[in-house]
Amino acid sequence: MTSVPDEDRIVITGIGLAAPNGDNLGEYRAALLEGRSGVVPFETRYMPPTIAGVCNFDALKYQKRKEIRRGTRAGSIATYCAHEAVASSGLEWPAVRKDRVGVYVGITEHGNVETENEIFEISQFDYDTKVWSHHHNPRTVANNPAGEVTLSLGVTGPHVCIGAACAAGNAGFIHGLQMLRLREVDLAICGGVSESIHTFGIFASFQSQGALARNDDPQKACRPFDVNRNGIVVAEGGGLVTLERLPSALARGATIHGEIVGYAMNSDATDFVLPDANRQSECIQLALDRAGLRASDIDIVSSHATATEQGDVEEAKALGRVFADCPDVAINNTKSFIGHAMGAAGALELLGNLPAFGDGWAHATINLDDPDPECPLPQLVANEPRRLDDVRVLLNNSFGMLGINSVVIVRKFED
């Protein structure tokens, strides 16, 4: 392990999430261990009936109806997750210095939902731009989801959204960690969110790309590493945590869910869409090096695989290189349960694995009926959870378009 001064050790002290198969960590973890999917039939404008991962959290738990109407779905998801994270952190929120809190929310995209809605609306009025909503700009600015969190929680420290395609969830965690180490803030509320199922464009674009999953049984549609996979299931969701420097967490007796001991981000610089196993494996290795860990120290790898043809093959190559000599590592995949939650994917996929530190289980990759020989990963946890002796370190992959790669390594907290 790399030796880091205690004041630079960053720990997770609160967790808030909205997943298609759970409104909080307990529900979500149970669904992942029980093989319960959150993918359902879904309809969106202009498209034939499709499928999606749809959340069921109660937005009114933390927002008034007017706030929901005024804001965006991404803002609503972020607000719910942020409140849940703060509540679970045990922080006495009124006593927290709000100017020392930062909100860092990873997003894949933002603004498409509102833009599509407004164009549809003016199309009903012969494209008269006088009926274009005055709410369009505040809803579509790229900081909207993080900004809605600050409005709801009274945070006066910095807020920003991190646009990082489908690596955004990890990027949110990494940004929060960095701001804590820079002493810019004392508490980071960070992770990722996605409202993408509310834009038809993402479905239509994946369909045009030949990468939109289809299956008569929605729960069978997302099939990472399976030879019969046929594309992505789009999902909405969010996952935000409270991060703190270790001394402040210890001083208040916080429950510590894990310590972020390594991270890395890099770029393929090869293609708009197609991933690159070389850069992915370099990113994984960089995160390991920074953590001072060997591949054999990793107990669970949370894979990014989206169930696209080339994406899964490239990640399997990258994992095959780094973990070739690690027969005992458990490799799993959360998208098989909930679909691809885009900006929230990296966050939800890490958070769903965190309870393994306590319960010792690696959740499965479901729908892996016929493993693709082009993805030779014997360590995959296929269809049923795997009991592990002791789970001490998780590694979470999250990759995205334009060749953006991110890896976060979390270790079970040990003083």
Add this chain to the structure above:
Amino acid sequence: MSPGDIRQVIVNILERIAPDEDLTDLDDSVAFREQMELDSMDFLDIVMELRKQYRIQIPEEDYEHLVTMDSTVSYLEPKLADVQPA
């Protein structure tokens, strides 16, 4: 449209833009903003809804007529005189 019809149009709009408010005891002679949580963006929503539903263009200099229910109905009455209630 009668004044009563116009009042109902405004109530329907207010119910949409201020869904947390109870409008049953709305005092028609008192400013909306003294009885409800309405900000300038909400106020623009009233103008927008009238534009969408009835193609009424309300110039900015006339916004002062939309302060209370009574003044709003009076202002809209000539503009909606020939419109049949939905």
